[in-house]
Amino acid sequence: MAKNNHFEKLDQLLHSQNSDSEAINKVSIFQYAETLSQIEGALVVVSDLTNDTSHIFNNGFAKRLGLNDYSSENSIWEKMILSMMSEQEQDEKFIAELRFFHYLRNLPKRHRSEYYLLSKLRFKDSIDVLHRMYYLYDEALESVCYAICIYSPLVFDFPGKSYVVNSISGMKEELTDLSNNTIISKRERQILQLISSGMKSVDIAEALNISKNTVSRHRQEILSKLHVKNSIEACRLAKSMALI
DSSP states (O other): OOHHHHHHHHHHHHHTTOOOGGGSOHHHHHHHHHHHHHHHOOEEEEEETTTTEEEEEOOHHHHHTTOTTOOEESSSSOHHHHTTBOHHHHHHHHHHHHHHHHHHHTSOGGGGGGEEEEEEEEEGGGEEEEEEEEEEEOTTSOSEEEEEEEEEEOOSOOSSSEEEEETTTOOEEEOOGGGGGGTSOHHHHHHHHHHHTTOOHHHHHHHHTOOHHHHHHHHHHHHHHHTOSSHHHHHHHHHHTTOO
16 A cells, blocks of 8 residues: 555645634643653654644653654654554554544534544554544634644553544544445445446446546545545555445
């Protein structure tokens, strides 16, 4: 799987939201992240989607990972942290964040900030990591301005790989293959299956009794929703996510 392209496309989607980070006090966020890192000994990353930067707060766990000098990135993605995972683990992390993003998009705006992503990751050298990710929205609760990622040791195991959690009610829902139903529609999945079988747009249009322009529109929607550049990547990712 072309993982770098996947992260780049999710990056583009997050940056296309017309967010207004001035609605959130950056200093307060940094103070919170630094305090959290000190209290938990965790590695905390604050990603600024407006300025495309990340600020990293290090403590004990970062030193264990050999990242005690890791303080910033000119990107919203923690490249050094990603490099500590296998390609498969990076793929699974991307898929979990893709599912989480679409899960929130289908919620009423007023409830989006109540949820966070909970995942367990496996770093190289067999280090098990608990990953929590929170989105901070603008005042209209429309666009994500900041993402806060917290990396700490996995002190207890749990079934599955990734969950969306409501921080108020405690409700949690595992992000499995069934979560993919919120990402693309049944018609888009049908078209993606036909693309995967080698059919061209004109043949798909004839088979489904729709226009070629409609097929092209669906293809573009599929690429956008899966955050990939072409149909080959879309089919590869869709198979990994059991969409087809």
